[in-house]
Amino acid sequence: MIDKLSLIIVSPEIVLLTMACVIAIADLSVTSRLRTATYWLTMATLGVVAYFTAFFATEGQTIYAFGRMVVSDPMGNWLKCFATLAMMVCLVYGRPYAGDRDMLRGGEMFTLAMFSLLGIFVMISGSNFLVIYLGLELLTLSSYALVALRRDHATATEAAMKYFVLGAMASGFLLYGLSMLYGATGSLDVGTVSKIIATGQVKHQVLVFGLVFVVAGLAFKLGAAPFHMWIPDVYQGAPTAVTLMIGSAPELAAFAICIRLLAEGLMPLAMDWQQMLMVLAVASLFIGNFAAIAQTNLKRMLAYSTIGQMGFVLLGLLSGVVNGSTAPAANAYSSAMFYIVTYVLTALASFGVILLLAREGFESDEIADLAGLNQRSPLYAAIMAICLLSLAGVPPMVGFYAKLAVLQSLVVSGSPIYIGLAVYAVLMSLVAAFYYIRVIKVMYFDAPITATTVAAPLDVRVVLTINGALILVLGILPGGLMTLCAQAILRTLNT
Incomplete structure (x- = not known):
């Protein structure tokens, strides 16, 4: 018997699922090229869902439902709220682009976006290995279909196939690791697994063997080296509107399952998985930043940049x-949460500008395509410059405070290894500054290759301007978001 509280807890997921089905059927009668009715119905649904999740988050309660398979806590609800807002921004930026490329012949883009968001919600809420994996598969299957949405485009189809093959392998890694943990502990519940491991009665070798596969699966979802192979090809090959969808909101879900599985479920094994994450972080910062220098394609450069940012x-x-x-845990994990939220905000604006510049038959995804953008559109050049400076960690952009928070969590530990990692991260940030500033130089100092002005629908202009302004405002006044992340993580760890 399902109790009333459980249904209230999953009400955002119920609304998403119901409306995704309703919108899929209602779209059959929509005839406009840009699917206007479908678009506004989707946006209204996502607006309601964002309100629900924000309301639950501000309540500040941690509630378990469906026999502890699902959890509603402040961290999860805020991440759901941010993911919903990110998906709304993706649809605002992506609709004109998709319409020009005949990707809106049906309403599949909107329906698949809602199903991928539903997968994100299930991943974030999961307090059980099976629920987390179910959400992960719903997200990835929807993402494969989105990447292949341009049926007549060979590059997009190739990217979808690469994504599918590598994604299936990573899902297999994660599932095998979880099955090993289940075999060792006899439980699928995250909290119960943590308690059983803490007793010390389970063979350490078996746990570490499962842990290796779990971390490998999580690294793939985050896009960390050496499990990063899919990111550059998928980012470049996918339609830019879809690149934005798979490079923003899903990162929040990947962070959430890292907290659920590693911090909540496998905290007694922290010394083991922290060493694995250390190797992944060092490799990601090195490979991501040095490989990005060699790129001439802007989407590919931002893909390698993402790998470095995940470091x-x-x-x-x-x-x-x-x-x-575990005293430093709340500070460390809240700094990581602040970083991932601000990264998603910046990624939305940077890909939004690329989408804005893309015209029918012209992708505008080469760095050279941005030449002289300041002369054609000072506003959009300024927004792109703000994004790039934020990614580089230049004050007063929000990216500077995000990097500072992570470095501070390393330094205050007092561990020589962690202080060394902080120095290494700073050096890699200096390398990254080169390729970000190179793009700014192209926008402001190179001669424009075309004299056409940049035109955009009103909703795109408004949202993009707000998006860019937020990166600057949150950089000047980061306290509110930092406090929100700190309180959300603290309440999650204390339950």
Whole structure:
């Protein structure tokens, strides 16, 4: 018998699922090229869902439902709210692009976007291995279909096939690791697994063997090296509107399952998985930043940039337990959460500008395509410059405070290894500054290759301007978001 509280807890998921089915059927009667009715119905649904999740988050309660298979806590609800807002922004930016490329012949883009968001919600809410995996598969299957949405485009189809093959392999890694943990502990419940491991009665070798596969699966979802192979090809090959969808909101879900599985479920094994994350972080910062220098394609450069940025997130996650003490955990994980949220905000704006510049038959995804953008559109050049400076970690952009928070969590640990990692991260950020500033130089100092002005629908202009302004405002006043992340993580860890 399902109790009333359980249904209330999953009401955002119920609304998403119901409306995704309703919109799929209602779209059959929509005839406009840009699917206007479908678009506004989807946006209204996502607006309601964002309100519900924000309301639950501000309540500040941690509630378990469906026999502890699902959890509603402040961290999860805020991440759901941010993911919903990110998906709304993706649809605002992506609709004109998709319409020009005949990707809106049906309403599949909107329906698949809602199903992928539903997968994100299930992943974030999961407090059981099977629920987390169910959400992960719903997200990835929807993402494969989105990447292949341009049926007549060979590059997109190739990207979808690569994504599918590598994604299936990573899902297999994660599932095999979880099955090993289940075999060792006899439970699928995240909290119960943590308690059983803490007793010390389970063979350590078996747990570590399963842990290796779990971390490998999580690294793939985050896009951390050496499990990053899919990111450059999928980012470049997918339609830019879809690149934006798979490079923003799903990152929040990947962070959430890292917290659920590693911090909540496998905290007694922290010294083992932190060493694994250390290797992944060092490799991601090196490979991501040095490979990005060689890129001429803007989407591919941002893909390698993402790998480097995920290195910083991993640095936050690996500094939670020092010498067996979990006291630094709240500070470390909240800095990682702040980093991933601000990264998604910046990624939305940067890909939004690329989408804006893309015209029918012209993708505008080469760095050279941005030449002289300041002369054609000072506003959009300024927004892109703000994004790039934020990604580089230049004050007063929000990216500077995100990097500072992660570095501070490493330094305050007092561990020589972590302080060394902080120095290494700073050096890699200096390398990254080169390729970000190179794009700004192209926008402001190179001669434009075309004299056409940049035109955009009103909703795109408004949202993009707000998006760019938020990166600057949150950089000047980061306290509110930092406090929100700190309180959300603290309440999650205390339950």
